[in-house]
Amino acid sequence: MTKVLVIQAHPHIDNSLSLTVGKEFVEDYKKSHPNDEVVIRDLFTEEGVPALNDVTMIAWKKQKFGQEMTDEEKETIKKHDEWLDEFISADKYIFINPMYNHFLPAEMKQYLDLTAIARKTFKYTPEGAVGLLTGKKAMHIQAAGGKYHSEDANPMMDLGSVYLTKMLNFYGINDIDNIFIEGADENPEKRQEILEKALQDAQAKAPKF
Incomplete structure (x- = not known):
């Protein structure tokens, strides 16, 4: 069975273009x-992405050298391993x-650090x-207020x-597609038009993904 992991890094708000698409x-x-x-995998839950902090670094060092870890360090390693x-x-x-x-978003950057x-x-x-x-393959769906991928953009x-x-x-993942x-x-007067085009892109690309 093929497993698809959706990594969603977005606050829980209404009328989000990226969440809608x-x-x-x-x-x-x-x-x-x-x-x-x-x-x-919602990165904006109350738990959030496991942190890379002092406890993490100490736990990794102890794990590497087979040293005894505290309960907090063991739980930190367990969470990291589960997400990874x-x-x-x-x-x-x-x-x-x-x-x-x-x-x-910072949560997405932290997730990539974690992996x-x-x-x-x-x-x-x-x-x-x-x-x-x-x-493996990936799809990136991202909304932005400005234009960055049109013909006259950078x-x-x-x-x-x-x-x-x-x-x-x-x-090692090179098969990557995007919906911007x-x-x-x-x-703002074209918001609905922009959304409709992105939804059409999603409908066209999803069956082939």
Whole structure:
């Protein structure tokens, strides 16, 4: 069975363009892939993404050298392993987020830090780092108030999309597609038109994903 992991990095608000298009994509995907397992990982729950803090670093060091850990350190390692194992076990990934100041939400960045683990998602070799998650694919659904991917725009100003793509490449994932919902703040009178076009993109791409 194919496992699809939906990584949703968005506050729980109404009328979100990225959440609306993301929901449409996931629902259409389920219709065309009824036997696949779809798991939603919401990064904006009260629990949030496991932190990379002092406790984490100490726990990793103790784990590496086989030293006794405190209960807090053991629980920290357990949470990290659960999230990492979930990520590694997926065959396909759907990332859903708004653009924040030309980048990803902090929760998405923290999630990528959580999954960038040597010997798990990549490994070091004499020739450099090599990704271990080959053969997988990803879809990135992102809304932005301005335009960054139209013919007259500069896509390099969308640093978040560039970063996500590079990190997935680092993991060995090269089959990546995107749905960008852009310009609704620049042109509020075209908001519905922009949304409708993105929904059509989702409906067209979901069955093929």
